[in-house]
Amino acid sequence: MKIRVVKKHLLRKRLLDLGFDEERGKDHIFFYLKYGGKIIVRTKYSHSGNEIRHPILGLIGKQLKLRHADFELFLAGELDITKYISILKSKGIIE
16 A cells, blocks of 8 residues: 655645635644534545645544545545535535
8 A cells, every 4th residue: 555645734724725724733733614504524634744644644544534546636625615515415415
């Protein structure tokens, strides 16, 4: 299995571009997406280091409710909020 490495600043940018809110905690940075006034998706990563590697990267993809191919689109900046909401609706996460 190929280990993928993603810079934290890139992941943060992608999350904020999708409309996630950011909250800094003592040990982690938390991101959450609201839809209809309700938090529907959340994820986090540690303050330490500058990169995120496997398996944490895979866990973030699962927390974002994305299949591997869609997560790759997300990391490439090719997933917009409309498409993301459509994915969440198709999975029954939001109505």
